[in-house]
Amino acid sequence: MRSLLLICVFALICAVRGAPQTRAGDLMPLDVYYESLCPDSRNFLVNQLNPSWATLSTFTDLRLIPFGKATFQPITEGGWSFECQHGPDECTGNILHACGIKYSSTITQALNFTTCLMDLPTDGELCAELAGLDYAPIDICQMSIEGQDLVHDHGVETLNLEPTLFFVPWIIYNKVWDLSNQQDSLTNLTAVACNNAPANTPACSVKIPSRI
Numbered sequence: 317m318r319s320l321l322l323i324c325v326f327a328l329i330c331a332v333r334g335a336p337q338t339r340a341g342d343l344m345p346l347d348v349y350y351e352s353l354c355p356d357s358r359n360f361l362v363n364q365l366n367p368s369w370a371t372l373s374t375f376t377d378l379r380l381i382p383f384g385k386a387t388f389q390p391i392t393e394g395g396w397s398f399e400c401q402h403g404p405d406e407c408t409g410n411i412l413h414a415c416g417i418k419y420s421s422t423i424t425q426a427l428n429f430t431t432c433l434m435d436l437p438t439d440g441e442l443c444a445e446l447a448g449l450d451y452a453p454i455d456i457c458q459m460s461i462e463g464q465d466l467v468h469d470h471g472v473e474t475l476n477l478e479p480t481l482f483f484v485p486w487i488i489y490n491k492v493w494d495l496s497n498q499q500d501s502l503t504n505l506t507a508v509a510c511n512n513a514p515a516n517t518p519a520c521s522v523k524i525p526s527r528i
């Protein structure tokens with residue numbers, strides 16, 4: 317009787333100590349590495365991330381990191397030159413995205429701007445207006461070393477990913493990349509995000525059949 321009680325006490329302690337680090341109410345880190353002219357990135361932002369954002373924003377800490385499979389070289393006069401998977405226009409686009417993200421006051425505004433650019437890659441001014449952003453600082457940023465430095469920083473982060481990025485968009489929950497999370501997010505983002513969120517996340521208890 318007494319040993320049974322002890323076992324129960326130990327089991328309870330172990331269950332508590334083994335609980336995940338994140339609790340309901342904590343924001344779950346969600347990092348999205350992408351490229352401005354990449355069709356898979358477009359598909360993900362336009363058809364998954366942006367439409368899911370009303371739900372996901374209640375429990376995720378989203379970061380958008382435009383760079384993807386680009387490379388960079390220092391320029392002798394200062395700044396950086398880039399080579400991008402979908403050509404030079406993608407490098408220009410990554411800089412515009414990075415500047416817009418920097419000058420957004422919320423990640424919701426940044427996602428609105430970048431999603432708009434996915435369909436209208438050269439309409440920075442219009443996308444800024446639709447997102448409620450002042451275009452002037454974004455324009456100065458994209459034409460100067462400021463924008464190059466932002467994308468260079470994204471590049472350093474992207475090139476240091478473990479494991480090395482082999483698909484774009486590259487999607488990471490809780491700072492740990494996982495193949496099935498990566499693949500399933502492309503078609504079923506809300507479900508995957510909820511599966512990686514702390515138990516009892518209110519936005520998830522409504523929709524996920526397996527939690528009923």
Ligand SMILES: *[C@@H]1O[C@H](CO)[C@@H](O)[C@H](O)[C@H]1NC(C)=O
Pocket residue numbers: 366428429431432446447
């Ligand atoms: C951006 O926000 C505006 C204002 O809420 C909205 O009309 C527009 O559809 C949004 N754009 C995207 C791409 O979500």
Ligand SMILES: *[C@@H]1O[C@H](CO)[C@@H](O)[C@H](O)[C@H]1NC(C)=O
Pocket residue numbers: 503504507508524525526
């Ligand atoms: C999305 O995920 C949910 C929950 O895991 C699952 O029930 C549903 O079948 C999935 N849908 C697709 C299209 O994969």
